Structure formats: structure tokens, C-alpha cells
Amino acid sequence: MVREGRAQPEGREAFLQELMTYMDHLYRMAFHLAKERDEAQDIVQETCVRALAAYEQFTPGTNMKAWLTKILYNFFFDHFHQKKRWISVEDRTGEGDEGSDYWDRVPAQNPGPESHILLKERSAKITDALRKIPGEFRAPILLVDMGDFSYAEAAEILSCPVGTVRSRLSRGRRLLANHLKGYIGAPEKGAAEK
Amino acid sequence: MNCEEAQELITALIDDELSERESASIKSHLEQCVRCQAMHQQERALKAEVRMAAASVTAPADLRKKILLGLGSVPEQGGIPKEREGPGWLSQLALRPVFVFALLLLLLLPAVYLMRPKELSIPLFALESHQKIVERSLAYVAEENEEKLKAELLRSVEGRFAPMGYDLSMMGLRPVGGTVQEISGRKILVTLYEGTAPSLTCYTFLGTEGDVPKEAALFTDPEKRIDFYTFSRGGVNGVMHREGKVICILVSKLPMPELLALARSKAQPTPPPL
């Protein structure tokens, strides 16, 4: 129902201004969740529309970034009907072995000529690799590593226990590393020598 | 603890998410396990790399406008079907003239205004970023060949401006790598110098005196007629000056008088050639 009279233009305007400052963050989350670029834009637009519709439920001074991100993820899950799949994948076994000895196989070394590739290409590599790992492992990486959220915040956004964030993040980083052989890291000085 | 059990704790250690007890137990495992030490280091590098990749994705220029316009005009065209909730709240929004007016008003404001409340000043950001680079918690491209490094940084800003390319060999410092950072759509070229003196980073970006932090102190070099701005935070010092349209900030734990003297000796009234 329309609740006339409760709307404070100043409050809403301030809300919208703050919302706009998270545009890069929201787009980044959507970009890495979505399959296509247009889809990412749609997700962000829908998130903003939903956020404004629910504007009165937001408590000023609390974590708007996390609140918006939760709206974005909820929309993504709802719309793409992925929630069930994301939860069930954890039960898969066997797949776990692919990452377990990764760190043994990849030398902790500067990848030589490859370290010269452009920053842009490195970022594109990460983006490609992220797309290759299942959503339930990708999500905590996006939230914690790209979104700077704590495990507790990520758990709240994903509506799952904190322990699940931690285990999926750990697994996810190993899966990601598997797809990034030879591209990881600007190694510390002296680390390359055995 | 075996290495498999250590894995999750290593992840949480990197994210600073461990209780004291867990932290102590993983640290003691790391002390005696070379394999896990390597995993720890690699995973930390991976995280840094992912963080760097994050900055490369920014909202397309027209998305902000589209969002504000879309909210004002109630889009029903294609895109994502709204089968779950129907048009309920959309029509609610449309019923509020005050709301639409507020949106239109916002549309007229430049994006810069919208960004201002959260905008981070680049010089203060540089002090933070310096610390992260030196600690290796922020990835950079290792490149000791000065020319290649310069070329790579130049390309990453489509040749719009060049890194300063200072020769600091007399201080015992040489370039070992660089990266590109971005704040509010502005790209900043970073060169890392290391050697026998405290590590130094040089930040270069297009800017004006408007970028000078409020708390900075001004020093004017009477001979070169260049203004230098000095500022510090947490033991990290920064000296900023402008060469044409290019701003240069030297950041280091070197004592301020030394860092300022260094900046004065290197600064030119005009920027380095592309």
C-alpha cells in the first residue's frame, strides 16, 4: 500500500545518493554472477528498483553496502532459480580431489614472461577463471575478496552459516587457482628460490 | 592438525577471520610445514590478484543514468520478466510525484556530485596503498626492466600520461614493478622502487591542486617555483607536486625531510614525455 506522508524527500534523496556510490560494487557483483553483460546491467537496475521500493525498511547508518548486496543476491537467486542448485552442489564428492594437490603441482615461482602480460589481461584471466567455477564457490570469493565483506556479512547476504562461507571460500580459491596456473601472484622477493 | 585440516584455517588466516586459538594452532602448523607455507603464500597472492581484478570492472557510464531514468519512467520493456511480484510497487512509485521529482532533480546533478560523499582522496589512498604493496597484500606486476614497465603502465592508460620514471639509483632504489589503481574512474599509475633504502612508491595521475589533502603542509621551492604538499599517516609519508596536468606523489617511510628533498631534486615543471 502507498503510505502517503511518510516519504521524506530529503531522506530518500540522501538514500539514493548513497545508493549511487555503490554502483561500481553492485555492477561488479552482477558482472561476475551473470552470464552476459546485459544481464549484469539488468540485475543492477532491478536491485536499485527493489532497494528504492524498500527504502523505508533501511535503517540509516547501518551497512547499506551489505543491504544492497543482499537484495542483489536475493534477486539473482530468485530470478535464476539457483538457490537449490547452489546448496546441493556441496554434497558432490570426487570433484574435491581436483584441487587438493594443486599447490604441489604449481611452482611457487614468478611465471617468467607471463608476468609481463598487461594488467588488463590479468584481470580478464581472473574473470574467465571465476566464470569456470560453480556459483556456490564463486559467490564467497566475490563477496569477501572483491566486496571486502567479512565472513559474517557474506553469510548474512547468502543466508548461510559462517562456516559454510569459510569452507566454500577455501574450496573456491583452490578451484580458482586451478584455472589460473602460471598467472598467480607477484611473488615475494626470494620466494622463488628453493 | 594435518595439511587438509589446515587448508580452511589458512584461508581464514588470510582474511583475518580466525579466533586466537585457531590462529595460534595454524601458525604453529605453518612453522613446521613447508607445503602449507607455500599454500599460504600462494593463496594470499591469489586473493590480492582477485582484488586487483575487481577494480577493473566498473559500472558502464550510462548505467547510472539508465537506473535513474528507469526508476522515473517505470520500464516495462523486455529484459527481466517480473513474474514474481507483478507491478505492485512499481505503480506505487509512479504514484508519488514528489519521488519522481526527486529523481529528475538527481538526474540533473553531475555524477561527480553524487560520488562526493564517499570519494576517497587519492593522496590518502596512496598512503594506504603503499603499505599494502610493500606488504605484498596488493598485487603488482613484477617488472624490473624500466622501459618495459613504463611502456606497460603507459598502455594501461591508453597513453594519456606517463609514469614519472624517476631514477632513484643514487638512493639505492630501483624500480621493481608497478600496477594501476582506480578511484572514482581516475586511473593512477604506481611504480614500486626497492633496494637498500626503505621501499618507495611513486603515484602518477591526472589531477590538480584540488586533489591536495586538507591536512597537507605547503612547501614552495623558490628556485624551481614548484609547490610541494607534504602529508603523513601512520608513519608513512607522502610528498605531492604537479607537473603540468600530471600529479606525482612519492610515498615512503623515509623521514619527511629526506622524502621532500628527493621530490625537490627530481621534480620538473613539465611532465615526462610520453
Ligand SMILES: [Zn+2]
Ligand atoms: Zn601442512
